[in-house]
Amino acid sequence: MTDVIIIGAGPAGLSAAIYVQRAGKKAVVLEAMTYGGQIVNTPEVENYPGIQKISGFEFATALYEQAVSLGAEVVFDRAVSIEEVTGEPEEGQPTVKRVVTESGATYEGYAVILATGAKNRKLGIDREQELTGRGISYCATCDGAFFKGKTVAVNGGGNTALEDAMFLSNYCSKVYVIHRREGFRGEPKTLEALRAKENVELVLNATVTRLVGEPKLSAVEVTDKITGETRSIPVEGLFIAIGQEPENHDFENVVALDPLGYISAGEDCTTGTPGVFTAGDCRTKAVRQLTTAASDGAVAALAACSYIG
Numbered sequence: 001m002t003d004v005i006i007i008g009a010g011p012a013g014l015s016a017a018i019y020v021q022r023a024g025k026k027a028v029v030l031e032a033m034t035y036g037g038q039i040v041n042t043p044e045v046e047n048y049p050g051i052q053k054i055s056g057f058e059f060a061t062a063l064y065e066q067a068v069s070l071g072a073e074v075v076f077d078r079a080v081s082i083e084e085v086t087g088e089p090e091e092g093q094p095t096v097k098r099v100v101t102e103s104g105a106t107y108e109g110y111a112v113i114l115a116t117g118a119k120n121r122k123l124g125i126d127r128e129q130e131l132t133g134r135g136i137s138y139c140a141t142c143d144g145a146f147f148k149g150k151t152v153a154v155n156g157g158g159n160t161a162l163e164d165a166m167f168l169s170n171y172c173s174k175v176y177v178i179h180r181r182e183g184f185r186g187e188p189k190t191l192e193a194l195r196a197k198e199n200v201e202l203v204l205n206a207t208v209t210r211l212v213g214e215p216k217l218s219a220v221e222v223t224d225k226i227t228g229e230t231r232s233i234p235v236e237g238l239f240i241a242i243g244q245e246p247e248n249h250d251f252e253n254v255v256a257l258d259p260l261g262y263i264s265a266g267e268d269c270t271t272g273t274p275g276v277f278t279a280g281d282c283r284t285k286a287v288r289q290l291t292t293a294a295s296d297g298a299v300a301a302l303a304a305c306s307y308i309g
């Protein structure tokens with residue numbers, strides 16, 4: 001029995017754990033993969049207030065160690081369902097929630113914080129899955145080193161794509177950045193730095209329409225969205241960085257999801273289900289950043305602690 005069960009050990013979940021522990025309550029954090037969430041794949045974080053530059057992995061490790069040193073228990077097991085424990089609650093206590101994990105373990109607590117983050121969006125074209133690990137990657141920091149001296153492409157126009165392209169341009173002989181529009185969502189400063197790189201070429205208004213190569217990727221076919229013309233670009237690697245999608249379906253019987261699958265919740269991180277809170281990229285929100293995930297963690301933790309009383 002614990003006070004708050006936190007599902008997800010990314011920046012939102014671990015920040016929530018820090019705030020729960022410092023509020024004098026006990027947090028158990030359940031994590032399906034490794035701690036840190038998406039930020040572990042970010043080569044350099046330069047926009048977290050108070051830290052000029054840090055790798056995503058270092059940041060995540062420091063956050064994890066901080067939560068653990070404060071007494072949070074982090075368990076590496078996937079939460080698969082949440083149920084209300086029936087029967088009369090103890091005098092003056094809220095009802096108990098039970099979280100069941102993939103391994104069959106159960107955890108009981110008075111409040112749950114869903115901080116499940118989001119996973120990489122797939123292009124959804126033929127052979128994408130087959131060629132994943134054979135040229136296709138969703139993580140430049142993890143796999144970039146395999147492409148030293150080679151020609152690669154990055155698909156996407158957000159911060160992840162721009163930062164991945166910057167990172168890869170230091171290893172690879174040539175980096176194409178394929179983006180479906182003229183304008184980028186990523187920070188202008190990173191785009192400017194990328195444009196200044198001699199081994200980077202932007203391929204704009206273009207989508208990847210075919211993956212070529214047997215048994216490994218050897219080229220991508222891109223289609224110009226304006227002219228409709230196709231072009232084959234020989235590459236050994238394709239880094240897909242086209243955003244994220246939430247993974248909240250296991251909990252749709254407990255909390256309402258918006259049409260895109262994010263947990264419907266406002267800035268107060270309450271879900272409409274008593275005792276269930278949410279934090280970070282998994283909830284409906286306008287800005288999904290490290291700072292907003294950490295901030296949500298604090299808000300959700302304090303709301304959960306005040307709910308428990």
Ligand code: NAP
Nearest residue numbers: 045047156157158159160161180181185241242243288289
């Ligand atoms: P994102 O900002 O959502 O950008 C996704 C990009 O992929 C967009 O340019 C989008 O194009 C494109 N895209 C989406 N679906 C596509 C499809 N089916 N085919 C082709 N292109 C597609 O995602 P992100 O770059 O992963 O970033 C997610 C969040 O994390 C953002 O808030 C970002 O700022 C943040 N982030 C921050 C840092 C940092 O602070 N250091 C690092 C990485 C990410 P359109 O623009 O045309 O929609």
